[in-house]
Amino acid sequence: xxxxxxxxxxxxxxxxxxxxxxxxxxxxxxxxxxxxxxxxxxxxxxxxxxxxxxxxxxxxxxxxxxxxxxxxxxxxxxxxxxxxxxxxxxxxxxxxxxxxxxxxxxxxxxxxxxxxxxxxxxxxxxxxxxxxxxxxxxxxxxxxxxxxxxxxxxxxxxxxxxxxxxxxxxxxxxxxxxxxxxxxxxxxxxxxxxxxxxxxxxxxxxxxxxxxxxxxxxxxxxxxxxxxxxxxxxxxxxxxxxxxxxxxxxxxxxxxxxxxxxxxxxxxxxxxxxxxxxxxxxxxxxxxxxxxxxxxxxxxxxxxxxxxxxxxxxxxxx
Numbered sequence: 001x002x003x004x005x006x007x008x009x010x011x012x013x014x015x016x017x018x019x020x021x022x023x024x025x026x027x028x029x030x031x032x033x034x035x036x037x038x039x040x041x042x043x044x045x046x047x048x049x050x051x052x053x054x055x056x057x058x059x060x061x062x063x064x065x066x067x068x069x070x071x072x073x074x075x076x077x078x079x080x081x082x083x084x085x086x087x088x089x090x091x092x093x094x095x096x097x098x099x100x101x102x103x104x105x106x107x108x109x110x111x112x113x114x115x116x117x118x119x120x121x122x123x124x125x126x127x128x129x130x131x132x133x134x135x136x137x138x139x140x141x142x143x144x145x146x147x148x149x150x151x152x153x154x155x156x157x158x159x160x161x162x163x164x165x166x167x168x169x170x171x172x173x174x175x176x177x178x179x180x181x182x183x184x185x186x187x188x189x190x191x192x193x194x195x196x197x198x199x200x201x202x203x204x205x206x207x208x209x210x211x212x213x214x215x216x217x218x219x220x221x222x223x224x225x226x227x228x229x230x231x232x233x234x235x236x237x238x239x240x241x242x243x244x245x246x247x248x249x250x251x252x253x254x255x256x257x258x259x260x261x262x263x264x265x266x267x268x269x270x271x272x273x274x275x276x277x278x279x280x281x282x283x284x285x286x287x288x289x290x291x292x293x294x295x296x297x298x299x300x301x302x303x304x305x306x307x308x309x310x311x312x313x314x315x316x317x318x
Contacts, residue, residue, distance in 0.1 A: 002043070007091040009039055010051075010099055015311045016301070025049075028109070029158070030313035034183060037311070038106060048106040050183050053099045053309040054202040061090055061098045064185075067195045068102075071185030074151055079142045081135055081179045084161075094307060102183055111165035112180075113157035114241045119170040125246055127172045129253045132160050132234070135177055137262050140227050144265065152186035152224035153179075156237045186224055197221055203310050204289070205296035216285070227267045231258075235270060236279035247275060 012022025018037060019026060025037040028048055036050050055061045068088065075081045085105035093099045109115060113132070117125050132155060139153045163176035185195050200217055201209050223229040235250040255269040290312065297308045 003089055003091060005041070005043070006089055006101060009041075010091050010093055015309055016297075018311060027311075028106075029112070031158075031181075035311040035313065046106050048104045050102040050104075051099060051311070052102070052183065053093055053097070054199050055098050055100060058090075058098055060196070060199075061100055063196065064100065064199065065090075067185040067187075068182070070194070071151070071187055072182055074149075074187060075139075075153075075179065075182070079138050079151065081138060082163075082176050083182065084178050084180060086182065093309065095309075099309075104180065104182075107161040107178060107180065108165060110167040111161045111163070113160040113162070114237070116162055116165060116170065117157060117238075117241060117243055117246070119167055120172070121170070122246065122249065124170065124172050125243075126249050126253050128157070128160075128162070129234070129250050130257060131172060131177055132157065133231070133254065133257045134261070135160075135179065136227070136230065137265075140262070140265055143225070148190050150188040150225055152184075152221070153230065154181050154184070154224055155230045155234045156181075157234060157241065158237065184224075186221060188225075193221070203293070205292050207296075208289075208292055227258075227262075227265055228270065231267070232270050232275055232278050233282075235275045236282060239276075239279045240283070247272060251275060 009021070009023045009025075013025070014021045018024070024040045026040055028036045028038055030036075034050055034052065036048050038044065038048055052064075055064065065088065072083060072086055076083050084107060087103040089101045089103065090098050091101070110119065113128060117128065120128060136153055136155050139151050143150045159179060159181040161178040161180055162172055163178060165175070187194050197217055198213075200220075201212055204212055223233065231254045235247055235254060238244060238247050238250055251270055251272050258265065258267040258269060293310070293312055297310075297312065300306045300308045
């Protein structure tokens with residue numbers, strides 16, 4: 001990675017309008033916390049960037065980098081998930097504080113699960129869900145085997161990419177699935193979280209930090225270690241992706257999977273009612289959270305005349 005170029009990009013970035021930056025960026029996708037984009041400049045073709053302006057010191061960056069590198073190693077080398085090519089880099093931001101960039105090989109937009117499910121026939125959507133569950137089972141089986149080392153995973157459909165996906169003839173088959181969400185390297189050694197979860201609060205409005213810390217952060221972290229809740233989250237994601245009519249199929253596949261292939265995990269079946277209630281609560285939390293971040297941005301930029309370093313999504317359809 002060309003650090004001089006990345007430094008130039010960072011210093012010229014307009015987080016409110018990335019496309020208007022000195023070196024333009026095009027948004028590829030929004031998550032609840034971070035944004036994926038490509039840099040529109042020669043030599044950056046084929047790369048996707050995730051920018052994390054969360055750190056105050058290089059010591060914090062170094063601790064995060066250790067967790068990130070180990071998480072990637074565990075997922076790929078120990079567990080056997082397929083990850084796109086990975087790199088990372090650190091450059092100073094405008095304030096002088098370090099900004100961490102995760103760099104991945106860019107995957108075709110249509111191959112990402114949340115886009116593919118709008119093209120796939122219903123039976124192929126069922127197959128995609130089962131294939132994703134099989135990949136996640138590798139994580140859960142690893143956790144059960146070791147006990148003292150526990151690895152978390154976010155199984156939302158938007159975190160999977162279908163290798164060789166053809167939008168003109170959409171299907172899943174036995175094609176490899178790529179797992180793309182490595183920016184939250186959650187894993188525990190002897191019950192101790194290796195990532196500083198306080199980092200999740202850095203991009204939160206200051207007036208919300210205490211209540212998020214008290215009521216929210218630990219519950220969100222814990223869910224990604226729980227196969228049942230990960231599966232509920234996977235099914236609920238179909239509401240956000242405007243494919244609610246597929247949820248009965250997803251619930252059916254999940255139930256069949258845990259009763260059959262993954263019976264060793266002894267996971268309780270999920271229900272449509274549980275998925276609906278989970279999504280209602282989750283959507284309310286994230287909608288309010290994004291609204292408060294936009295209020296925080298307005299206060300900082302318009303009233304206090306300070307910079308706001310985070311890229312926020314527009315209104316998210318739910």
